[in-house]
Amino acid sequence: MSVHISQQFNAELDAVKNQVMTMGGLVENHVQSACTALVEGDSVLAERVVDEDFKINALEVAIDEQCTNIIARRQPTASDLRLVLMIVKTITDLERIGDEAEKVAKMARELAELGESKEQYVEIRHIGEHVRKMLHDALDAFARMDVTAAVKIAAEDEKVDQEYEAIMRQLITRMMEDPRSIQRSINVIWAARALERIGDHSKNICEYVIYLVKGKDVRHVTLDQMKKEFLE
Amino acid sequence: MSVHISQQFNAELDAVKNQVMTMGGLVENHVQSACTALVEGDSVLAERVVDEDFKINALEVAIDEQCTNIIARRQPTASDLRLVLMIVKTITDLERIGDEAEKVAKMARELAELGESKEQYVEIRHIGEHVRKMLHDALDAFARMDVTAAVKIAAEDEKVDQEYEAIMRQLITRMMEDPRSIQRSINVIWAARALERIGDHSKNICEYVIYLVKGKDVRHVTLDQMKKEFLE
Numbered sequence: 001m002s003v004h005i006s007q008q009f010n011a012e013l014d015a016v017k018n019q020v021m022t023m024g025g026l027v028e029n030h031v032q033s034a035c036t037a038l039v040e041g042d043s044v045l046a047e048r049v050v051d052e053d054f055k056i057n058a059l060e061v062a063i064d065e066q067c068t069n070i071i072a073r074r075q076p077t078a079s080d081l082r083l084v085l086m087i088v089k090t091i092t093d094l095e096r097i098g099d100e101a102e103k104v105a106k107m108a109r110e111l112a113e114l115g116e117s118k119e120q121y122v123e124i125r126h127i128g129e130h131v132r133k134m135l136h137d138a139l140d141a142f143a144r145m146d147v148t149a150a151v152k153i154a155a156e157d158e159k160v161d162q163e164y165e166a167i168m169r170q171l172i173t174r175m176m177e178d179p180r181s182i183q184r185s186i187n188v189i190w191a192a193r194a195l196e197r198i199g200d201h202s203k204n205i206c207e208y209v210i211y212l213v214k215g216k217d218v219r220h221v222t223l224d225q226m227k228k229e230f231l232e
Numbered sequence: 233m234s235v236h237i238s239q240q241f242n243a244e245l246d247a248v249k250n251q252v253m254t255m256g257g258l259v260e261n262h263v264q265s266a267c268t269a270l271v272e273g274d275s276v277l278a279e280r281v282v283d284e285d286f287k288i289n290a291l292e293v294a295i296d297e298q299c300t301n302i303i304a305r306r307q308p309t310a311s312d313l314r315l316v317l318m319i320v321k322t323i324t325d326l327e328r329i330g331d332e333a334e335k336v337a338k339m340a341r342e343l344a345e346l347g348e349s350k351e352q353y354v355e356i357r358h359i360g361e362h363v364r365k366m367l368h369d370a371l372d373a374f375a376r377m378d379v380t381a382a383v384k385i386a387a388e389d390e391k392v393d394q395e396y397e398a399i400m401r402q403l404i405t406r407m408m409e410d411p412r413s414i415q416r417s418i419n420v421i422w423a424a425r426a427l428e429r430i431g432d433h434s435k436n437i438c439e440y441v442i443y444l445v446k447g448k449d450v451r452h453v454t455l456d457q458m459k460k461e462f463l464e
Contacts, residue, residue: 068314085300179411
């Protein structure tokens with residue numbers, strides 16, 4: 001490959017990576033807004049997340065198209081090809097994080113319309129902040145192709161799962177004690193579930209980074225094995 | 233591209249497609265077994281699904297690797313390239329259906345160990361059968377690249393969502409009437425949720441088929457628009 005073509009290829013690749021970061025920033029914003037809307041009963045904020053989900057979808061379609069074009073026109077070598085394919089997978093997870101944020105926002109809108117009082121859903125504040133940070137850090141690891149960071153962030157997912165389990169146990173106890181709280185508790189469970197899935201998708205992004213850099217498929221390796229191999 | 237190379241390419245592509253069908257068959261079997269294990273309290277069957285999930289993961293890794301190699305060595309044209317990229321996405325969804333089946337199987341195992349009596353989870357029998365059929369038909373549509381079938385199967389997902397909502401309403405009512413049923417009801421809700429997600433993933437596969445054949449991104453188009461465009 002001549003230097004000229006290689007430079008063009010790199011420029012195109014950088015442009016696509018930048019678009020992934022733009023998409024990631026928008027998705028992160030939606031996660032944060034959806035949680036705030038739910039906890040604070042802010043229907044205007046919730047409406048905005050629902051209304052603007054199409055922007056995330058449009059970015060996914062556009063980036064996907066660009067990746068296909070790059071492969072078709074540039075015919076990249078195996079390692080560059082892996083990077084492009086990794087981007088295609090990353091945006092699929094980002095788009096699905098956007099869907100989960102939209103679900104939380106729709107719930108926030110519905111509850112705000114029902115006139116639920118504010119500060120009702122404080123349980124999800126912590127897990128929401130946790131997965132938003134996971135997503136933010138996963139995007140950072142993607143931008144810098146930082147394997148060490150990626151392994152650490154992927155490990156956070158276990159803590160998110162534990163938080164989720166704790167919320168579940170707490171709510172089941174509450175429902176048993178006070179059956180009138182069942183409908184509300186189920187709503188909290190749905191929101192927590194959506195947030196927990198955002199943790200899963202953020203972990204997927206970290207695994208793509210590790211896979212790409214280490215050239216090894218770690219998607220089905222346990223976390224302990226990963227830590228052993230990459231952090232010790 | 234010479235006829236010779238083109239024939240080799242087609243043979244490789246057919247081999248990959250066959251592997252996708254093998255993987256799909258295994259995933260379908262896991263969905264069915266997991267549901268049966270839960271409804272009939274069959275811990276041996278549940279154990280088998282959990283133990284053999286690694287086979288699905290291994291198939292995903294192997295097919296993913298083959299797809300990368302085909303693109304790198306054969307440098308397919310835009311339309312062939314789209315097919316290979318579509319296969320990469322399809323196996324990601326199949327792998328995640330396998331994960332959902334594993335979750336249902338783990339729940340079945342746990343409940344069987346707790347000595348829950350059989351026929352406890354009949355509510356999920358119908359939705360389980362529905363999503364298994366959706367997956368089966370989606371794989372058929374993939375094998376034949378049948379857009380008309382794909383649109384119809386994607387439309388089934390709405391019915392699955394409705395079934396899921398009906399199960400939810402029924403269980404919430406039951407929990408309110410009898411708080412002792414809460415833990416059990418939550419279990420049914422988890423299983424139904426996992427099955428509903430299998431419907432989502434099967435719909436994704438159908439959308440890839442439509443996208444590939446129609447050359448249009450239908451992933452973010454509403455079902456009504458799809459029906460209008462492709463069925464009328």
